[in-house]
Amino acid sequence: MDAARLKQSWSLVAAHGDQVPLYFYSTLFLTHPETRQMFPTNMAGQRDRLVTALAHIVTNVDQVDRLVGFLRDLGADHRKFAVRPEHYPAVGEALLATLAHFLGDQWSEELAQDWAAAYGLVSQVMIEAAQAAEAVNPPWWVAEIVAHERRTFDVAVLTLRPQYLLPFTPGQSIGVSHPTVRSWRYYSPANAPRADGTLELHVRAAPGGAVSSRLVYGSAVGDQLHLAAPVGDRLTLWSAGSSDLLLLAGGTGWAPVKALVEQVAAEGSQRRVDLYVGARSRSEFYDSDAIDKLAASFPWLTVTYVVSMDPLRPGGFQHVADRALADGDWRSRHVFVCGSDEMVAHSVQALTQAGYHAGQLHHEGFGQHWYGPAWRTAVDEAVVPDNSPGGAR
Numbered sequence: 001m002d003a004a005r006l007k008q009s010w011s012l013v014a015a016h017g018d019q020v021p022l023y024f025y026s027t028l029f030l031t032h033p034e035t036r037q038m039f040p041t042n043m044a045g046q047r048d049r050l051v052t053a054l055a056h057i058v059t060n061v062d063q064v065d066r067l068v069g070f071l072r073d074l075g076a077d078h079r080k081f082a083v084r085p086e087h088y089p090a091v092g093e094a095l096l097a098t099l100a101h102f103l104g105d106q107w108s109e110e111l112a113q114d115w116a117a118a119y120g121l122v123s124q125v126m127i128e129a130a131q132a133a134e135a136v137n138p139p140w141w142v143a144e145i146v147a148h149e150r151r152t153f154d155v156a157v158l159t160l161r162p163q164y165l166l167p168f169t170p171g172q173s174i175g176v177s178h179p180t181v182r183s184w185r186y187y188s189p190a191n192a193p194r195a196d197g198t199l200e201l202h203v204r205a206a207p208g209g210a211v212s213s214r215l216v217y218g219s220a221v222g223d224q225l226h227l228a229a230p231v232g233d234r235l236t237l238w239s240a241g242s243s244d245l246l247l248l249a250g251g252t253g254w255a256p257v258k259a260l261v262e263q264v265a266a267e268g269s270q271r272r273v274d275l276y277v278g279a280r281s282r283s284e285f286y287d288s289d290a291i292d293k294l295a296a297s298f299p300w301l302t303v304t305y306v307v308s309m310d311p312l313r314p315g316g317f318q319h320v321a322d323r324a325l326a327d328g329d330w331r332s333r334h335v336f337v338c339g340s341d342e343m344v345a346h347s348v349q350a351l352t353q354a355g356y357h358a359g360q361l362h363h364e365g366f367g368q369h370w371y372g373p374a375w376r377t378a379v380d381e382a383v384v385p386d387n388s389p390g391g392a393r
Contacts, residue, residue, distance in 0.1 A: 001117045002110075003062040009111055010058045013102045023101055028094035035090055038081045039182070054095075061118060068125055073231060075126030076133035080140045080175060080184065080228045083130070088123040095119060133229075140177075141166050141227040146198065148221055151286035154205045155252060156216040157190075165197050166227060170259035171235030171336075175228025176201065178214045184228060185211040188235070188256035188338075190287075192263045199227075202255040202287070234364055237263060240334035244272040248320045248347055250339025251279060254287060257338055261294055261301065270300050274330070278306040278320035278343070321347035325354055337363040 013020060029036050060067040096115055100107045143166075147159035168174060170193075173186040190200040205216035219225075233239075235256050245264070249257040254277055264273055275295075279285050285305060295303040306323045320343065324330065335356060337347045344363050351361055 024098040032090035071125040072129035075129030168230035170263040172230040177226040190255035202252045246330040246335045247275045250343040253339035321350045
């Protein structure tokens with residue numbers, strides 16, 4: 001298998017843009033119609049997802065250790081889509097047909113063998129990971145909504161009770177699906193693990209977002225949801241050791257940050273934590289009662305609210321990170337950032353320019369808002385939870 005040849009050929013195919021996934025999905029559904037049920041009814045959001053997923057895999061094809069770990073996680077997660085081993089050859093056939101179509105005269109027997117070998121490795125790792133996961137976790141958990149509170153027009157706080165314990169680490173994300181919607185979205189629980197096993201989700205409805213809109217506007221106490229196994233580690237505290245923390249949250253990005261505060265409280269380490277919570281207006285601080293309660297309960301926690309579009313403040317728009325940097329020097333701390341793409345990108349840039357190094361900055365990847373089957377999604381190395389103004393779908 002020639003990694004350089006794979007990368008070169010993929011760059012030529014990817015240059016055709018939206019035509020690539022259109023041809024791929026058309027071929028897959030025509031030749032194997034049974035696979036259609038694994039995909040959402042509305043395929044409009046699928047245009048760039050196949051391209052991004054394949055680009056990630058091909059880019060890392062010569063970094064076996066990194067790629068294998070990524071594929072194992074995907075394979076285990078695929079179980080919630082009812083993906084079975086017999087589905088993988090169908091996808092492989094559609095992929096090779098797509099590559100052959102767009103490469104034309106540059107498609108050769110040698111290149112076909114390279115791609116077949118690469119896809120064979122990918123599918124083998126994913127299938128084996130799915131089989132191993134069967135002995136550990138179910139494909140999904142069924143959970144009941146035990147509380148549903150509309151905090152603003154487009155934000156709701158849900159409390160869920162899974163039928164069986166769903167273990168997770170604060171900062172991870174959990175897949176959520178409504179039985180009537182053939183889509184999954186990932187949300188970070190807004191709590192550390194509880195004795196009763198319940199989970200708190202903060203959901204912002206996005207325009208056209210099938211899952212988020214259903215959770216905010218179309219769900220009620222007593223309804224059942226499906227939950228997938230937790231994923232991701234970028235926002236967990238394991239890499240921060242016992243260091244003091246600076247936490248920056250924007251919008252519903254407050255959810256995983258809230259879980260981190262609860263974890264610090266549970267571990268009893270008494271580390272110093274400074275929390276900056278941002279919103280566009282004062283009315284958008286949808287969880288201020290809980291924030292104020294945490295601040296009053298723990299002397300090691302200091303909370304600062306940042307209204308980004310305050311008409312009473314001169315100087316215009318204010319970012320959360322800019323306010324934090326103006327307040328002090330936090331370079332001895334680990335910094336956790338969660339919010340919209342714009343908020344995270346600006347915060348990382350501002351902190352980096354101020355001398356903060358990459359090892360102390362913890363944030364979600366930005367620009368991609370889905371985690372699912374590798375052939376249908378825009379995947380990043382880590383999951384981007386939908387706890388952000390721009391993320392929920």
